Amino acid sequence: MNEFKEILRETEISANSTFDVSSIRNDFPILQTLVRGKPLIYLDNAATTQKPQAVIDKITDYYTSGNSNIHRGVHLLSQKATKEYEDSRKTIQQFIGAAHPEEIIFTRGTTESINLIASAWGRQNIGPGDEIIISHMEHHSNIVPWQMLCKEKGAGLRIIPINDDGELIYDEYLRLINEKTKLVSVVHVSNSLGTVNPVKDIIREAHKYNIPVIVDGAQSIQHLEVDVKDLDCDFFAFSGHKIYGPTGIGVLYGKKQFLEEMPPYQGGGDMIASVSFEDTTFNELPYKFEAGTPNIAGAIALAEAVKYLNNIGIARIAKYESGLLDYAIDAIGPVSGIRLIGTARNKSSTCSFVLDGVHPHDIGTMLDVDGIAVRTGHHCTEPVMKRYGVPATTRASIAFYNTKEEINVLVKSIEKVIKMFS
Ligand code: PLP
Numbered sequence: 001m002n003e004f005k006e007i008l009r010e011t012e013i014s015a016n017s018t019f020d021v022s023s024i025r026n027d028f029p030i031l032q033t034l035v036r037g038k039p040l041i042y043l044d045n046a047a048t049t050q051k052p053q054a055v056i057d058k059i060t061d062y063y064t065s066g067n068s069n070i071h072r073g074v075h076l077l078s079q080k081a082t083k084e085y086e087d088s089r090k091t092i093q094q095f096i097g098a099a100h101p102e103e104i105i106f107t108r109g110t111t112e113s114i115n116l117i118a119s120a121w122g123r124q125n126i127g128p129g130d131e132i133i134i135s136h137m138e139h140h141s142n143i144v145p146w147q148m149l150c151k152e153k154g155a156g157l158r159i160i161p162i163n164d165d166g167e168l169i170y171d172e173y174l175r176l177i178n179e180k181t182k183l184v185s186v187v188h189v190s191n192s193l194g195t196v197n198p199v200k201d202i203i204r205e206a207h208k209y210n211i212p213v214i215v216d217g218a219q220s221i222q223h224l225e226v227d228v229k230d231l232d233c234d235f236f237a238f239s240g241h242k243i244y245g246p247t248g249i250g251v252l253y254g255k256k257q258f259l260e261e262m263p264p265y266q267g268g269g270d271m272i273a274s275v276s277f278e279d280t281t282f283n284e285l286p287y288k289f290e291a292g293t294p295n296i297a298g299a300i301a302l303a304e305a306v307k308y309l310n311n312i313g314i315a316r317i318a319k320y321e322s323g324l325l326d327y328a329i330d331a332i333g334p335v336s337g338i339r340l341i342g343t344a345r346n347k348s349s350t351c352s353f354v355l356d357g358v359h360p361h362d363i364g365t366m367l368d369v370d371g372i373a374v375r376t377g378h379h380c381t382e383p384v385m386k387r388y389g390v391p392a393t394t395r396a397s398i399a400f401y402n403t404k405e406e407i408n409v410l411v412k413s414i415e416k417v418i419k420m421f422s
Contacts, residue, residue: 019320024312025401027052038371041406046191046219046350046397047375048241051305055245058304062297070296071270071287085296088303089286095306096236097227098253102285105259106299109250110218111141113237114185116252116289117214118145120262122183128154131180135160135168135197136387137190140380142216146185160186162387166193166342173202177209184213188220192379192395193342194325194350196224203232212258218242222399223321223348225314228253240298245305249298252289259285266291317400321349324398328407332396335414341393352379352393355414358421360392366420367394370413 025031028050033040042050062084068077070085086101093101107113122145126132132146136159143157150157158181160173168186177184184206189196203213212234220226222243228236235258240249254262264271264282268291273281282288309317328351333340337356355363360376367374375395378385385391396410 035371041372043396045399091303105252105289109239113252122149130155130182187216192381194347195344196346240302245302360394
């Protein structure tokens with residue numbers, strides 16, 4: 001434990017006055033946990049992030065003193081819960097720069113957001129012979145819904161290839177666009193490579209031909225400043241749990257004109273204006289897309305996470321994380337036998353690697369002995385693994401509560417693994 005205290009003290013000294021990591025770490029109770037007797041070093045932030053006390057308290061407070069169903073109650077608790085839920089929508093709207101609160105649809109997460117678009121917009125707008133462009137570095141949740149839609153409609157999926165560094169080959173994207181292209185759906189930041197894609201350019205190019213663009217923001221929203229108006233994306237999807245909020249809540253942003261024209265995704269309570277056995281008229285936005293009782297506590301706690309981040313400032317977080325990622329890459333890259341997977345010039349958060357002769361699962365298991373949590377596997381990006389000819393990678397993904405000292409411990413632990421297997 002003393003070693004860890006020493007690490008934190010060093011961090012405090014090294015943290016510049018505008019970014020006090022040790023004070024930030026105090027906001028995250030789980031970071032005090034010991035794993036197998038060692039201080040937890042949590043480097044699995046691309047899978048899910050840890051929660052600050054403010055978010056945990058918000059959930060407890062809601063269920064302790066505010067729990068009620070929303071929208072239809074005349075009693076005080078229901079009105080209070082409704083207000084908090086709708087205020088949360090406004091917090092998210094402002095956070096991503098959306099023009100209207102009704103452009104924010106609460107979903108279960110990125111996966112559901114993309115499935116919503118595929119089901120509601122896709123079924124209406126994709127037909128035989130049409131083409132949908134995605135990239136080679138998509139998460140399965142931005143591949144499979146489109147594959148299913150294409151099979152159903154007789155449409156085709158076109159893939160923007162990536163180079164050896166894990167960057168999109170932009171000229172190939174330009175070549176893929178043609179009169180059959182009906183949609184472009186791309187990831188903002190790759191979860192397995194860390195590549196930050198030039199989504200603004202991708203959107204501008206698609207819009208020249210009136211092609212709508214979806215941005216999968218699951219790995220960007222927590223690391224970069226996102227302004228959907230500035231990006232001019234037509235849809236943007238993200239998950240609450242990757243931005244220090246709870247699981248089971250996420251967001252679909254859609255431009256009002258698209259959402260207005262789309263049919264509902266699911267039928268049920270709240271998404272209707274009136275129902276008879278003969279017919280149903282649908283509710284207005286955003287309720288048309290929020291059938292049934294939503295994750296009220298989740299939405300409220302997600303807004304709390306956003307407020308927490310806003311207090312620190314995403315720009316400052318991005319700057320700190322960028323320095324830390326460079327440090328990690330410089331420390332891990334040169335270790336003998338390591339091959340970095342994903343060496344794009346513009347990267348965020350993620351350092352994936354393979355080690356000669358050692359399976360990533362063995363690496364992950366051995367790092368766990370030292371209290372280090374990393375992810376090993378294909379990271380739901382099997383085509384990326386195939387592209388690099390590896391079955392899996394070890395992925396260390398950082399957040400703004402991580403420190404250089406934690407990276408040093410990681411490197412030492414990797415070196416131990418190498419010694420053990422050589
Ligand atoms: N897209 C990307 C880039 C991701 O990294 C993830 C999750 O890791 C998803 C989509 C799916 O997110 P969720 O499982 O929260 O729906």
